[in-house]
Amino acid sequence: MPPKKSADKRPDPPCMVCNPDFAKPGDYCPLHLNQLEHLDLQCESLFRFQRISRGSGHESYNIFLQNDADPCGRVLVAETDLENLFITILISENVNLDTTIPEYEFFKIVRTFGEQLQIRIRQEIVYSWYGNARACIEVYRIIPEQPQHWDIESRADYAAAEDEIPDPHFPQGNKNSIH
Numbered sequence: 346m347p348p349k350k351s352a353d354k355r356p357d358p359p360c361m362v363c364n365p366d367f368a369k370p371g372d373y374c375p376l377h378l379n380q381l382e383h384l385d386l387q388c389e390s391l392f393r394f395q396r397i398s399r400g401s402g403h404e405s406y407n408i409f410l411q412n413d414a415d416p417c418g419r420v421l422v423a424e425t426d427l428e429n430l431f432i433t434i435l436i437s438e439n440v441n442l443d444t445t446i447p448e449y450e451f452f453k454i455v456r457t458f459g460e461q462l463q464i465r466i467r468q469e470i471v472y473s474w475y476g477n478a479r480a481c482i483e484v485y486r487i488i489p490e491q492p493q494h495w496d497i498e499s500r501a502d503y504a505a506a507e508d509e510i511p512d513p514h515f516p517q518g519n520k521n522s523i524h
């Protein structure tokens with residue numbers, strides 16, 4: 346090994362990339378820290394959210410992977426009590442959340458799609474919620490297909506519709522019978 350240059354006024358800062366001997370995870374020289382922050386910004390667009398509903402205490406979003414035109418999943422946010430969110434993620438089984446993002450390997454970081462999605466949800470949804478929210482999150486893998494859509498009218502509308510039907514005689518006295 347060549348001797349270290351004695352002319353250096355200061356030792357190089359510990360850095361996981363260029364001076365890893367004494368570096369702890371998270372230590373980077375100014376140059377590589379800058380590059381890492383740039384990569385973080387780039388990866389913000391790996392998953393995009395589009396809000397599709399919003400109400401008092403709940404929201405829902407479509408999830409898009411990169412520039413895909415079709416959503417790959419959905420985020421359902423419910424405020425269960427003050428500052429506590431329950432989030433359900435439905436994500437296509439075609440998206441492998443264990444896939445690592447190769448660009449992070451240079452920085453000795455293992456970053457998966459799942460971790461990146463979690464980071465985006467933390468920043469864009471949980472930390473932008475009113476107050477100081479925390480969240481429990483459940484992730485379900487789904488088959489990517491259009492959901493079945495059902496409408497259920499209000500109880501009043503349902504009763505009105507029933508009244509319009511002439512009252513048929515049910516000899517067995519059981520409307521719910523399938524026979």
Ligand SMILES: [Zn+2]
Binds near residue numbers: 375
């Ligand atoms: Zn460095």
